[in-house]
Amino acid sequence: MSVYYTKEHEWVRVEGETGTVGVSDFAQGQLGDVVFVEVPQAGRTLGKGDEAAVVESVKAASDVYSPVSGTVTEGNQAVVDEPSLVNTDPEGEGWFFRLILSDTSELGELMNAEQYQSYCDDQ
Amino acid sequence: MTETEQALPLDGWHRARGARMVGFAGYAMPIQYEGILAEHKWTRESAGLFDVSHMGQLLVAGPDAEQGLESLLPADFAILKEARPKYSLLLNDEGGIIDDLMVTRRGDHFYLVVNGATKHGDIAHLKARLPAGAFLDHMKEQALLALQGPKAVNALSRLVPGVEALTFMTAAAFTIDGVAAWISRSGYTGEDGYEISVPANAVERIAELLAAQGEVKPIGLGARDSLRLEAGLPLYGHDLDQDTTPVEADLVFALSKRRRVEGGFPGWQRIARELSDGPIRKRVGLMVDGRQPVREGAMVVDGEGNEVGKVTSGGFSPSLEAPIAMAYVPAAAAEPGSRVSLASRGKIFTGTVTPMPFVPHRYMRKGAA
Numbered sequence: 122m123s124v125y126y127t128k129e130h131e132w133v134r135v136e137g138e139t140g141t142v143g144v145s146d147f148a149q150g151q152l153g154d155v156v157f158v159e160v161p162q163a164g165r166t167l168g169k170g171d172e173a174a175v176v177e178s179v180k181a182a183s184d185v186y187s188p189v190s191g192t193v194t195e196g197n198q199a200v201v202d203e204p205s206l207v208n209t210d211p212e213g214e215g216w217f218f219r220l221i222l223s224d225t226s227e228l229g230e231l232m233n234a235e236q237y238q239s240y241c242d243d244q
Numbered sequence: 245m246t247e248t249e250q251a252l253p254l255d256g257w258h259r260a261r262g263a264r265m266v267g268f269a270g271y272a273m274p275i276q277y278e279g280i281l282a283e284h285k286w287t288r289e290s291a292g293l294f295d296v297s298h299m300g301q302l303l304v305a306g307p308d309a310e311q312g313l314e315s316l317l318p319a320d321f322a323i324l325k326e327a328r329p330k331y332s333l334l335l336n337d338e339g340g341i342i343d344d345l346m347v348t349r350r351g352d353h354f355y356l357v358v359n360g361a362t363k364h365g366d367i368a369h370l371k372a373r374l375p376a377g378a379f380l381d382h383m384k385e386q387a388l389l390a391l392q393g394p395k396a397v398n399a400l401s402r403l404v405p406g407v408e409a410l411t412f413m414t415a416a417a418f419t420i421d422g423v424a425a426w427i428s429r430s431g432y433t434g435e436d437g438y439e440i441s442v443p444a445n446a447v448e449r450i451a452e453l454l455a456a457q458g459e460v461k462p463i464g465l466g467a468r469d470s471l472r473l474e475a476g477l478p479l480y481g482h483d484l485d486q487d488t489t490p491v492e493a494d495l496v497f498a499l500s501k502r503r504r505v506e507g508g509f510p511g512w513q514r515i516a517r518e519l520s521d522g523p524i525r526k527r528v529g530l531m532v533d534g535r536q537p538v539r540e541g542a543m544v545v546d547g548e549g550n551e552v553g554k555v556t557s558g559g560f561s562p563s564l565e566a567p568i569a570m571a572y573v574p575a576a577a578a579e580p581g582s583r584v585s586l587a588s589r590g591k592i593f594t595g596t597v598t599p600m601p602f603v604p605h606r607y608m609r610k611g612a613a
Binding site for chain 1: 470539
């Protein structure tokens, strides 16, 4: 199991063919109090970088982009019902959606945890 | 902080308290400390301390000060009593709003508080339009704090005995810890509270003293915006601008009765016409269906998707736990209960015109218990 990060502050945790996607702890800190989340429906096909979900804080609205290509298997209803999970557990219970990866080679273009940390330190 | 942003007198104090700073009105200002929701709720339940030193504090003095101001503002200066702040509007010749402000008679002069983002334009306008016997001073040496919330009176009266006797929209001179302070019972949150003008060179000591009271926490601009939106109070540059009249903006209360009839202020002809015939469009409050906020810039649309109005402020109400907005809609759609459609982020939202304030004001009015 490995976790990869994007420059747009999404993460994807990969177990076999399945990826779980959310936004990073750094991102939730920048967003502030999250009050609304919209997640994609199961069956939707996403390309890498496609707009996949929406997250809105008290301050502003942001799009969440899919870090990899694939087919959505599940949107997280818990985070829709309780958007503050994005703040309290962004890289755990606050995940947005799961998908079956269609091209695992795309993972090579993402950052690992260590690379992402230094990327955030430069922000 | 970018080079073009100025530091407020409390800049270091905000940063030491963990504030996240953003550019606003040409200054680096605290947008939040612990978080907007927590700060919003704290202000509604206890007392929040806001640094509003970016706002312009002006004095207008001289033999022609009163007549000069009356020629530029729709307020009735003949009945403007000493130390009674009055909400008023700087109007252009077409009746558009140059700024909204507070004006207070203070002995032989008038004290004005204007918006930070517009203060330099206001000063230029006033200097160009005031008569020769009226003199303007921009009090750059003064800082401005606001203490807002149901427990503001407890915290401030502990330090400044006597402030509890002020009622909503009254003011007086006091001292805090030996520092001269002009304090009014007023604010921009819908809560009871005070606005406190003190010399900038003493404001850090005063802020520290206020924040040391158990009821008080510092509050950033983010919560200031969500609080004023719930209170139905317009924000200049968003809900009000040079192309918007007081009648359209539903600020008729700022047009004093005598002045509505007599005129003698910029834009009166258009304003009088709108008062008798009704405006084409009007600022209203909206409760938006669902949970997703609709924000400034969204369009109000008709059944065919044509733009008929615009959202000028919008967000998530922490008190109501629902999205709320202010919008300009056609006069025919401005009645409470009217349904509206909004286009935002590629989607159509629906909402209902709702009387403002969204959250009831809790001012300490004269005669109230």
